[in-house]
Amino acid sequence: MRADAQRNRERLLDAAVELILEVGGEPSRDAIASRAGVGIGTLYRHFPDQQSLLKAVALHVLDRTITAGEGALADSASGGEALRRYMHLAIDHGLGVINIIYPLIEHADWPDQRARAASLLLTIVDRAQSDGVMRPDATATDVGFAVIRACRPLAVGLPPDEERALAHRHVDICLDGLTDTPSTPSSG
Amino acid sequence: MRADAQRNRERLLDAAVELILEVGGEPSRDAIASRAGVGIGTLYRHFPDQQSLLKAVALHVLDRTITAGEGALADSASGGEALRRYMHLAIDHGLGVINIIYPLIEHADWPDQRARAASLLLTIVDRAQSDGVMRPDATATDVGFAVIRACRPLAVGLPPDEERALAHRHVDICLDGLTDTPSTPSSG
DNA sequence: GCTAATCGGAGTATAATCCTCCGCTTACTG
DNA sequence: CAGTAAGCGGAGGATTATACTCCGATTAGC
Structure with missing residues (x-):
């Protein structure tokens, strides 16, 4: 896995954690990507569906x-x-x-x-x-x-x-x- | 105030309370009306905007x-x-x-x-x-x-x-x- | 019965969210 | 230091949720 991919994956996870804790529920994908400072496409490449994202976060x-x-x-x-x-x-x-x-x-x-x-x-x-x-x-x-x-x-x-x-x-x-x-x- | 209006108002408030507690956030107006067993029009008649509803609930x-x-x-x-x-x-x-x-x-x-x-x-x-x-x-x-x-x-x-x-x-x-x-x- | 107040919810407008696609960028390799 | 494949960004169209209006049908109260 390329270094930048790894980094972005972690940024996405951290952003998701932050948002979930702030909102108290499932945040939108757009919000996660933008909080992570990453394009929405990047999010979908790493986590094709909501379930895989949530599981990875957990x-x-x-x-x-x-x-x-x-x-x-x-x-x-x-x-x-x-x-x-x-x-x-x-x-x-x-x-x-x-x-x-x-x-x-x-x-x-x-x-x-x-x-x-x-x-x-x-x-x-x-x-x-x-x-x-x-x-x-x-x-x-x-x-x-x-x-x-x-x-x-x-x-x-x-x-x-x-x-x-x-x-x-x-x-x-x-x-x-x-x-x-x-x-x-x-x-x- | 007509009796049915009074009744519906209370139903709406109770439904709103239930939903807020279940969802842990602001529920949609449609959800409130339907939970109250009341038309959406009725909700808007009693509470023209979100703020007035929330205040009444509180x-x-x-x-x-x-x-x-x-x-x-x-x-x-x-x-x-x-x-x-x-x-x-x-x-x-x-x-x-x-x-x-x-x-x-x-x-x-x-x-x-x-x-x-x-x-x-x-x-x-x-x-x-x-x-x-x-x-x-x-x-x-x-x-x-x-x-x-x-x-x-x-x-x-x-x-x-x-x-x-x-x-x-x-x-x-x-x-x-x-x-x-x-x-x-x-x-x- | 009469009527004015109230109701219901179909239906339109608006906004949020989802997700794809592809031209551009960058990390790695030799 | 090129070459290249992996990865990136985000515009934009599809889809869905939510907001809100309007008016014919209904009902409470007299």
């Missing part, structure tokens, strides 16, 4: 979130810290986009990302619970949904950076609800 | 939420109970729609609803805090935003009743985060 985001999450888990001193770090980094990596490909998740023909994500999240939750900081009735699903919710745009007209700050604030609140001890507000 | 929802909230506050035994009841009833009354009219809130020419809502929320938060159940660093804004977030659709394709159940579950988690003591999961 894998892109899942991938980098899982990688970052595994790293955070590895060098966290406690289950509570791992949980907190995971939730915040998931926001920063754009995990919120998966609300859009929800219907695709069921019959996903994609690789082991899904299993890997589930296993990571379960490990974190298990560890937090056996450390005694996380309430036993809280589930991995609660954690996942809390992150997705935090990523949804809150109010039309709010600039992206404010949205992001509010998302982190909200996740801290959820963290307190999911755990027994108040979490230290994180700085990112 | 007032409609604010009104019934405030009324219910004041009632709940009046017969709650504690600040904690008032807070919990308020958050859950706000979901049920559709307070989530206000994310859509956010840009209108600033220069709103509408009556005292806004002040009434603010005062109700502040009273509840004050009471919860002086009762010692709510963390002092949590704010009325946190409460409001938590409710709005809980009302946003979580995943495309999820049926409305599941969305609603998840919203209540989420609010319970936030409630635990905002308060010092775990809240009893409410049944509505």
Whole structure:
């Protein structure tokens, strides 16, 4: 694959992630291409149909979130810290986009990302619970949904950076609800 | 005002609320009319432009939420109970729609609803805090935003009743985060 | 019954979005 | 540093969604 093609592909994915998070729904193809600073033809060459684009976006985001999450888990001193770090980094990596490909998740023909994500999240939750900081009735699903919710745009007209700050604030609140001890507000 | 006109007006408002909550954004006028079981002409007669419709929707929802909230506050035994009841009833009354009219809130020419809502929320938060159940660093804004977030659709394709159940579950988690003591999961 | 208010929805105008196509540009290769 | 195949951009036509009007049919209220 030629270098410029690779670069444009990544620009398109990043633009798509941004727009999905801003709009809270599927953005138009024209909008994605123009945000990526790329011709509309280029978008269609890389992603012939909507489905392939959405799938690529999901894998892109899942991938980098899982990688970052595994790293955070590895060098966290406690289950509570791992949980907190995971939730915040998931926001920063754009995990919120998966609300859009929800219907695709069921019959996903994609690789082991899904299993890997589930296993990571379960490990974190298990560890937090056996450390005694996380309430036993809280589930991995609660954690996942809390992150997705935090990523949804809150109010039309709010600039992206404010949205992001509010998302982190909200996740801290959820963290307190999911755990027994108040979490230290994180700085990112 | 003729009885059927009044009835249709209310149907339109209710349909608009439903759709806004389902879609998470502004629904089309055609969709609203058809959901309300009313001709498109009827919609335009009642609400000549988008702005007047959105404003009416907001007032409609604010009104019934405030009324219910004041009632709940009046017969709650504690600040904690008032807070919990308020958050859950706000979901049920559709307070989530206000994310859509956010840009209108600033220069709103509408009556005292806004002040009434603010005062109700502040009273509840004050009471919860002086009762010692709510963390002092949590704010009325946190409460409001938590409710709005809980009302946003979580995943495309999820049926409305599941969305609603998840919203209540989420609010319970936030409630635990905002308060010092775990809240009893409410049944509505 | 009468009538003025209200309704419904077919139908046109407008705008958004989709997608193709092809001449131009650029990264790689020898 | 040419040669060339891969890749790019975006004009523009097709398609679809949405906005809005208009008027004959209907109905509430007297």
